[in-house]
Amino acid sequence: MAVATTIEGLAPTVAPTPAPVRPRRRSERFTIGSTIVVVIYALCCLVPFWVIIASSLTDESEVSRTGYSFFPSDFSLEAYAQIFGGSSFVINAYVASVFITVIGTALALSATSGLAWVISRRESRFSRPLAFYTYIPLLLSGGLVPLYILVTQYLQLRNTWWAVILPLAVSPFLVFVQMQFFREIPQALIDSARIDGANELRIFFTIVLPISKPILAVIGLFYGVTYWNEWFTALLFISDKELQPLQQVLQMMIGNVSAAQAIQPAAEASAPIYQLRMALTVVTMGPILLAYPFAQRYFVKGLTLGATKG
Missing domain, CATH: 1.10.3720.10 (MetI-like)
Structure with a gap:
């Protein structure tokens, strides 16, 4: 707390301490929400690309039988x-x-x-x-x-x-x-x-x-x-x-x-x-x-x- 300046004959007065400014929670919510949206969009872009890579490394017979997958079950570089x-x-x-x-x-x-x-x-x-x-x-x-x-x-x-x-x-x-x-x-x-x-x-x-x-x-x-x-x-x-x-x-x-x-x-x-x-x-x-x-x-x-x- 801060002490205010005094005049002669008067007792010193104590100035009130200003309350701390709290950060706005609205900006935090916007940051979290935008981050989630960006992550979801990045996954939507990366998942098809990863499926293409995994399918290119899967054997032809496995692709014909089970279709495209996230992981190459039968690895092949043919x-x-x-x-x-x-x-x-x-x-x-x-x-x-x-x-x-x-x-x-x-x-x-x-x-x-x-x-x-x-x-x-x-x-x-x-x-x-x-x-x-x-x-x-x-x-x-x-x-x-x-x-x-x-x-x-x-x-x-x-x-x-x-x-x-x-x-x-x-x-x-x-x-x-x-x-x-x-x-x-x-x-x-x-x-x-x-x-x-x-x-x-x-x-x-x-x-x-x-x-x-x-x-x-x-x-x-x-x-x-x-x-x-x-x-x-x-x-x-x-x-x-x-x-x-x-x-x-x-x-x-x-x-x-x-x-x-x-x-x-x-x-x-x-x-x-x-x-x-x-x-x-x-x-x-x-x-x-x-x-x-x-x-x-x-x-x-x-x-x-x-x-x-x-």
């Missing part, structure tokens, strides 16, 4: 052995998917960054026309038939990996997302570079791109996931089995048993169809899942604010 050692079919598909994803992501990220930067610089005479032509595909689409005629008849890209890369090279939505990020870059930073004699290309490559790592990582991840998971465009334009990407092979296996038998070595009688589907799904999801931890640290935007603080 499907993985056939994927990586039985035939070059999956290896070629893996090479195709890696090429399409890497080259496509690099090309799309370059095109999107350049287009977004020009649109964000409002003083350029190309800004408004490019923004208009970028906005139109968000509202209207030419359709599947014009795209097919363009790629096969005019561009002559049938049975090439470029038939999958070029149609997905620019996403209008991602262009406007990156454009908004570029507009938040302090104008003082651009003006100081111009005073020092830097032209537009040097400003873009030496100043803008280094401080745009968060948005570049996010946009690149979106494009990488799109290219890696794309199978419909490959189904339209690629019929050569040596050029088909991994997702197209997986889609064909799901709907056609003979596609799964193409992976089978010639000396064997039958291929583990169900186990092979699950194993190929695991092999397909693996690389793209490993890409998320490397891009996650760039998701928090903070480099732009630090650029003007030295």
Whole structure:
């Protein structure tokens, strides 16, 4: 307890001690409730993935008899052995998917960054026309038939990996997302570079791109996931089995048993169809899942604010 100041001739008085502030129980309940919801959602995402892994490690006869389970009751690596050692079919598909994803992501990220930067610089005479032509595909689409005629008849890209890369090279939505990020870059930073004699290309490559790592990582991840998971465009334009990407092979296996038998070595009688589907799904999801931890640290935007603080 605190003692109050006294006046001459008067006895000292004792000031009341303020009651301690109790933490709000409402915030604790919200934290506990949100944690439970997040855990349940994480389990809903992880359980199917674990079932796929367990089924890929279960013998084909056991999967046919009891169906998919949480734990491999009869452990077997036959499907993985056939994927990586039985035939070059999956290896070629893996090479195709890696090429399409890497080259496509690099090309799309370059095109999107350049287009977004020009649109964000409002003083350029190309800004408004490019923004208009970028906005139109968000509202209207030419359709599947014009795209097919363009790629096969005019561009002559049938049975090439470029038939999958070029149609997905620019996403209008991602262009406007990156454009908004570029507009938040302090104008003082651009003006100081111009005073020092830097032209537009040097400003873009030496100043803008280094401080745009968060948005570049996010946009690149979106494009990488799109290219890696794309199978419909490959189904339209690629019929050569040596050029088909991994997702197209997986889609064909799901709907056609003979596609799964193409992976089978010639000396064997039958291929583990169900186990092979699950194993190929695991092999397909693996690389793209490993890409998320490397891009996650760039998701928090903070480099732009630090650029003007030295």
